[in-house]
Amino acid sequence: MGLPLPMVPQLPEGKAFGLLARFKDAPAIHAACEKVRDAGYTKWDSHTPFPVHGLDRAMGLKASRLPWIVLTTGLSGAAGGMLLQYWVAVHAYALVISGKPLFSWPAFVPVTFELGVLFGALGAVFGMFALNRLPMLFHPLFSANSFAAATDDGFFISIESWDPKYDETATAALLREAGAIEVEVVNNE
Amino acid sequence: MVVTLMVICRKAFKMEAILTLRHFENMAKIILVTGMMVGYAYAIEFFIAWYSGNPYEQFVFINRAFGPYAWAYWIMVSCNVISPQIFWFKRFRTNLKVLFVMSIFVNIGMWFERFVIVATSLHRDFLPSSWDYYSPTFWDVLTLIGSFGLFFTMFCLFARFLPMVAMAEVKTVLPGADPHGDGPKAVIQGAD
Numbered sequence: 001m002g003l004p005l006p007m008v009p010q011l012p013e014g015k016a017f018g019l020l021a022r023f024k025d026a027p028a029i030h031a032a033c034e035k036v037r038d039a040g041y042t043k044w045d046s047h048t049p050f051p052v053h054g055l056d057r058a059m060g061l062k063a064s065r066l067p068w069i070v071l072t073t074g075l076s077g078a079a080g081g082m083l084l085q086y087w088v089a090v091h092a093y094a095l096v097i098s099g100k101p102l103f104s105w106p107a108f109v110p111v112t113f114e115l116g117v118l119f120g121a122l123g124a125v126f127g128m129f130a131l132n133r134l135p136m137l138f139h140p141l142f143s144a145n146s147f148a149a150a151t152d153d154g155f156f157i158s159i160e161s162w163d164p165k166y167d168e169t170a171t172a173a174l175l176r177e178a179g180a181i182e183v184e185v186v187n188n189e
Numbered sequence: 190m191v192v193t194l195m196v197i198c199r200k201a202f203k204m205e206a207i208l209t210l211r212h213f214e215n216m217a218k219i220i221l222v223t224g225m226m227v228g229y230a231y232a233i234e235f236f237i238a239w240y241s242g243n244p245y246e247q248f249v250f251i252n253r254a255f256g257p258y259a260w261a262y263w264i265m266v267s268c269n270v271i272s273p274q275i276f277w278f279k280r281f282r283t284n285l286k287v288l289f290v291m292s293i294f295v296n297i298g299m300w301f302e303r304f305v306i307v308a309t310s311l312h313r314d315f316l317p318s319s320w321d322y323y324s325p326t327f328w329d330v331l332t333l334i335g336s337f338g339l340f341f342t343m344f345c346l347f348a349r350f351l352p353m354v355a356m357a358e359v360k361t362v363l364p365g366a367d368p369h370g371d372g373p374k375a376v377i378q379g380a381d
Contacts, residue, residue, distance in 0.1 A: 030368035050360040052368050098243045151357075 007133040009140070012043075012162030017140040017188045019171055020147065020158045021180035026052045029155040032178035033058040036157060039174055043163035047141070047156040049149075069127035070120050077119025081112040144186045158186070192216050192292035194344065196285055198353060207354055210283050217282040220295060224273035227302075231266060249310070257322055258309045261301050268298025 011017065023029040026048070033046055037060040046059060085108040089095075094102055129135070141147050141158060150156055157180075159171055172183045192213070199208045238250045253262050272294045281287045308323055325333075347353075360366055365373030 025372035026366050026368045027370060027372050050357040050366060052366065054368055058368075098241055098246075 006135045006137045008138070009133065009136055011140065011188055012160050014161065015187055016161045016168070017186040018044075018158055018160040018163075018166065019168070019175065019183060020141060020144050020156055020186050021172075021175040021178075021183045022146060022149070023155040023157070023180055025155065028179050029157065030055060030058050032157055032175070032180070035174065035178040036159065039165065041159055041163050041165055041171075043166075044157060044159040047147075047150040047154075047158065049151055049153060049155075052155075064131070066124065066127050066131060069131075070124045073123025073127070074116045074120030078112050078116030080119070081115030082108055085111055138189075140186055140188050143189065144184055146182065146184075190292070190296060192220070192288055193296065196289045196292070198348065202348075202353070204354065207359060210285075213285065213288055214279070214282045217276045217288060217291075220291065221273045221276040224270050224295070228266075228270035231270070249313070252313055253305060253309050256309070256313075258305065258312065261305050261309070265298050265301035265305055268294045269302065272298075 021032070023032055029046060029048065030052060033055060036044060037058065044059075046055060048055070082105075086103060089104070089108075090102045096102070146154060147156065148154075157175065159166060159175070165171070168185065175183050195208060195213070195216075199205060235250050235254075238246045241247070253259075272291060275281045275287070275291065311319075312323055313320055363373070364370060
């Protein structure tokens with residue numbers, strides 16, 4: 001059908017996917033993310049069982065584009081709702097009720113609001129999926145040893161091998177210095 | 190409805206530490222606020238109908254309050270608007286028995302709101318030949334009770350197979366989750 005579903009991750013070339021390092025807790029991963037960011041890495045990510053406050057700033061992430069997507073879809077929905085009612089009330093079924101004007105916009109507010117919310121919510125959900133390349137059924141990290149703990153009590157940083165600063169020994173040393181409990185090389189399938 | 194289910198589940202599944210009295214107090218405040226919003230809506234409906242000068246629209250609302258189904262209308266108003274006023278007092282906001290009973294009243298009130306909208310509008314339809322007084326038959330009542338059964342079946346299946354409380358959300362607000370803190374402290378004895 002041509003739909004790009006399910007999505008596949010962007011993977012580096014070659015055998016190695018990169019390094020996966022496990023940290024003890026939220027303060028540990030926060031400090032480690034700042035170190036990795038300051039060392040100049042760009043192709044890396046952190047994996048936590050719950051959202052850690054301030055981690056996107058610690059990772060040096062740019063502001064997300066999702067709010068703009070939601071704003072666009074929400075405003076389109078609201079405008080579409082108002083336009084629909086305008087066309088229906090003024091052109092398609094122009095009924096004069098109690099002498100009220102044809103374009104009685106206060107009566108059009110509920111539908112406009114609801115359609116704005118609906119399209120905004122759909123934009124948020126599908127926009128978030130699209131930005132995260134979801135649904136993504138497979139990722140090389142699933143085959144790493146202890147990665148299953150990422151949904152329980154494990155805090156991980158993964159640095160991918162196509163990062164310009166990636167070097168298996170040097171990067172592993174940096175991660176250990178930053179406080180990693182274990183560091184593992186992850187291979188592409 | 191949420192408060193009804195929450196009070197029961199909290200007791201049945203021993204979730205007192207996760208679902209706290211503070212949650213319930215906040216929900217009581219929400220019930221109070223939404224009850225007053227709904228009361229405002231009822232009042233403004235009357236005002237707009239009167240202000241419109243449209244005798245048919247005026248009749249619709251006067252009929253709701255003083256016609257043959259007035260009993261349903263006033264049950265709706267007392268359950269939705271008047272009874273939540275008890276939640277101005279903290280003593281009642283934090284009392285689980287009061288909360289549970291109140292949530293049942295609100296359920297009844299909301300049911301009657303839908304009844305008023307449907308039955309009252311239909312019993313004075315556009316064609317006067319359709320005007321009649323509707324009484325539910327035995328089978329209507331059974332269908333209603335059946336719908337309660339369906340809902341509770343679905344809820345029991347949910348409680349059995351799906352997580353009732355999102356662990357990730359609980360972890361996020363624990364003190365150990367603060368990235369500028371000391372990390373998680375106590376480990377429960379015997380946990381793996």
